[in-house]
Amino acid sequence: MSNLCGLTARAQETGVPFTEEEQAYIESGKALKVGYVSDRKPISFKDENGELGGVSRKIFDRLADISGLKFEYAEIPAGDITYDYLIEAGYDLVTSVEYNEENKKARGILISEPYLSNRKVIVAKEGLRFNSDEKFKVAISTGSQTIKKVITAKYPNFQMVDYPSMEACLDAVNKGKADLIIQNQYVAEYWLYKPIYRDMLVIPVMEMKDQLCFSAVTPLEGTAEELKEEELLISIIDKSIAQMSDAEVSGYIISSALENMYEYSVSDFAYQYRYILIVSGIALVLIIVLVCLSLRFRLRSIHLRAEAKAKGDFLSMMSHEIRTPLNGLISLYYLMSQNIDDKDKMTEYLAQSSEVSQYLLSLLNNILDMSKLQENQMDIESKPVDLNLLFETVETVEKGSMESKKIDFCIETDILYPVVLGDAVRIKQVMLNLLDNACKYTANGGYVHVKASQSRDENGDVLTEINVTDNGHGMSEEFQKKIFMPFTQERNTVSQGNQGTGLGLSICALLAENMGGSLKVESRLNEGSRFTFVFPAKEAEIFEKDSIKKQDVNDGAENEKPRVLVAEDNELNAQLLVEVLKEEGFEVKHVKDGKQAVEAFCGSAIGEYGVILMDLLMPEMNGFDAALAIRASKRPDAGTVKIFASTANTMPEDQKRAFESGMDDFIAKPINIRELLEKIS
Numbered sequence: 189m190s191n192l193c194g195l196t197a198r199a200q201e202t203g204v205p206f207t208e209e210e211q212a213y214i215e216s217g218k219a220l221k222v223g224y225v226s227d228r229k230p231i232s233f234k235d236e237n238g239e240l241g242g243v244s245r246k247i248f249d250r251l252a253d254i255s256g257l258k259f260e261y262a263e264i265p266a267g268d269i270t271y272d273y274l275i276e277a278g279y280d281l282v283t284s285v286e287y288n289e290e291n292k293k294a295r296g297i298l299i300s301e302p303y304l305s306n307r308k309v310i311v312a313k314e315g316l317r318f319n320s321d322e323k324f325k326v327a328i329s330t331g332s333q334t335i336k337k338v339i340t341a342k343y344p345n346f347q348m349v350d351y352p353s354m355e356a357c358l359d360a361v362n363k364g365k366a367d368l369i370i371q372n373q374y375v376a377e378y379w380l381y382k383p384i385y386r387d388m389l390v391i392p393v394m395e396m397k398d399q400l401c402f403s404a405v406t407p408l409e410g411t412a413e414e415l416k417e418e419e420l421l422i423s424i425i426d427k428s429i430a431q432m433s434d435a436e437v438s439g440y441i442i443s444s445a446l447e448n449m450y451e452y453s454v455s456d457f458a459y460q461y462r463y464i465l466i467v468s469g470i471a472l473v474l475i476i477v478l479v480c481l482s483l484r485f486r487l488r489s490i491h492l493r494a495e496a497k498a499k500g501d502f503l504s505m506m507s508h509e510i511r512t513p514l515n516g517l518i519s520l521y522y523l524m525s526q527n528i529d530d531k532d533k534m535t536e537y538l539a540q541s542s543e544v545s546q547y548l549l550s551l552l553n554n555i556l557d558m559s560k561l562q563e564n565q566m567d568i569e570s571k572p573v574d575l576n577l578l579f580e581t582v583e584t585v586e587k588g589s590m591e592s593k594k595i596d597f598c599i600e601t602d603i604l605y606p607v608v609l610g611d612a613v614r615i616k617q618v619m620l621n622l623l624d625n626a627c628k629y630t631a632n633g634g635y636v637h638v639k640a641s642q643s644r645d646e647n648g649d650v651l652t653e654i655n656v657t658d659n660g661h662g663m664s665e666e667f668q669k670k671i672f673m674p675f676t677q678e679r680n681t682v683s684q685g686n687q688g689t690g691l692g693l694s695i696c697a698l699l700a701e702n703m704g705g706s707l708k709v710e711s712r713l714n715e716g717s718r719f720t721f722v723f724p725a726k727e728a729e730i731f732e733k734d735s736i737k738k739q740d741v742n743d744g745a746e747n748e749k750p751r752v753l754v755a756e757d758n759e760l761n762a763q764l765l766v767e768v769l770k771e772e773g774f775e776v777k778h779v780k781d782g783k784q785a786v787e788a789f790c791g792s793a794i795g796e797y798g799v800i801l802m803d804l805l806m807p808e809m810n811g812f813d814a815a816l817a818i819r820a821s822k823r824p825d826a827g828t829v830k831i832f833a834s835t836a837n838t839m840p841e842d843q844k845r846a847f848e849s850g851m852d853d854f855i856a857k858p859i860n861i862r863e864l865l866e867k868i869s
Contacts, residue, residue, distance in 0.1 A: 311376050607729070615723070636658045
């Protein structure tokens with residue numbers, strides 16, 4: 189009767205028999221710090237937000253609902269799971285602890301009842317004959333130290349070797365450095381979906397339960413009151429676990445497994461088709477970036493509920509724009525593999541692959557521009573622009589495509605203030621896009637006319653108005669309302685077969701807006717269109733064009749090609765780059781990280797390396813730190829060796845940091861081979 193009277197209002201409300209002491213502990217509002225190991229998909233791992241994910245997180249969320257406890261999560265670094273570390277770091281709980289007699293009796297921890305029951309399995313390469321008396325070498329993940337004592341007791345002849353992660357253990361077995369792994373079945377099955385481990389399998393020869401629970405960390409010399417708190421915590425957790433049915437926990441396991449199934453990546457695709465993909469590896473890197481960008485928009489749509497529909501439409505179009513050329517690439521790879529000895533066909537397929545890759549690159553650049561503009565992160569320059577020279581350049585660029593369709597093309601200018609302060613690159617980008625579209629949607633024999641004029645606005649600034657008029661297919665009134673939305677194209681007989689991303693006009697409209705101007709359209713179906721691009725600018729003083737000094741070239745003398753050091757951690761990218769350079773007659777050495785790059789340079793003869801191609805994001809030491817270390821070395825050639833950043837990180841802040849670290853130039857991936865060869869020559 190006393191126990192019943194001691195139940196709290198929450199206990200009566202939820203049906204969980206919390207005592208008054210337990211309820212007082214809950215109502216203290218303390219946020220409990222929970223430690224987890226991050227390489228145990230689908231049980232526990234760090235998700236894309238840096239939070240605990242998987243079955244353990246779902247269990248904790250349910251515990252919080254039932255009990256009212258509050259949790260915060262922190263990754264436990266591999267190798268640091270010691271009692272002293274947990275106490276010093278302030279952990280209250282540790283998840284995914286093995287439920288066994290040894291842990292029940294251990295000093296310094298109190299363990300809960302198990303929340304997940306499964307079994308441990310042996311993972312080995314196909315063909316291994318398991319014998320418990322053999323002296324097998326077992327790979328052990330650093331975060332799974334409790335398994336060592338179990339193995340010692342059950343299989344005393346086994347030799348155990350530590351590796352930093354589950355993936356490192358699998359790699360050791362796959363490469364023959366270890367014979368087998370003993371691991372939780374759910375975790376093992378997740379990793380065995382990876383193609384590189386296709387020769388490995390689960391060997392059903394052992395029956396070892398793997399029950400997981402939570403443990404509370406208790407001070408070894410703690411007071412009775414401190415120990416009482418931990419006992420209350422475990423009691424609350426046990427009572428909450430008891431409220432979860434087996435079916436409910438099974439649901440968490442299934443949903444976590446489905447949500448976190450091994451994702452077949454581009455690197456896996458490259459592994460299976462590595463010999464064919466050498467010719468088109470750059471295109472696949474672009475696809476990875478595009479997928480990441482699409483995921484970024486997807487995540488934003490979750491948090492910005494008002495934009496959910498717009499983001500959904502964007503993802504749908506993004507998927508279409510990526511999958512269509514990707515389908516073409518995959519088909520081309522198959523055709524190449526079937527006709528690898530047919531030089532003519534291979535030449536044709538490679539040319540087609542190059543066209544698709546260029547389209548993917550264009551799509552990537554447009555998406556990056558769109559992202560920067562939408563987030564107001566694009567810098568619009570304010571430098572002297574010679575508008576007459578700009579119009580001449582635009583006319584020269586577009587003349588060929590217009591003449592090929594026999595289009596009457598002309599640019600008329602009434603420029604009162606020829607030199608203004610603005611961004612020549614972005615002004616030219618808008619004009620070229622408008623003219624490309626006009627050419628695309630105008631039938632053979634039509635016309636495209638450009639007229640530019642200037643005036644002063646109310647602020648005294650120069651207002652430049654550029655009209656692009658054509659007699660092409662035109663647009664419906666309905667389509668004009670959405671023409672500046674991303675991925676918008678109107679299909680018609682004139683434009684049929686012309687591939688485009690549908691982002692160009694959206695980017696142009698945002699560029700005009702960022703310049704303080706506007707972009708508008710007037711059109712009638714089957715009669716033509718007129719785009720009006722207006723931007724304000726300050727008048728600049730007349731300036732003289734810099735003369736271009738050409739370097740003297742010694743007739744008949746061929747410059748000696750410099751030896752190149754390539755620092756690149758991606759094997760496929762490195763292989764492609766090294767082969768290209770060797771084909772061009774360069775002597776090349778490849779290293780896999782910044783630390784090896786510094787060691788290779790410092791250990792070489794003075795002047796041995798003329799150029800270093802440095803990736804920025806690498807293990808051990810990144811490219812920025814490696815460049816700083818090379819420049820800081822006391823070698824005579826430390827300040828003269830050319831260091832070029834070679835990276836997919838192309839944001840302005842990345843370029844600024846590269847130059848600040850002592851690099852001489854910046855080469856963006858995917859690498860333009862012709863530009864690369866010019867720079868390093």
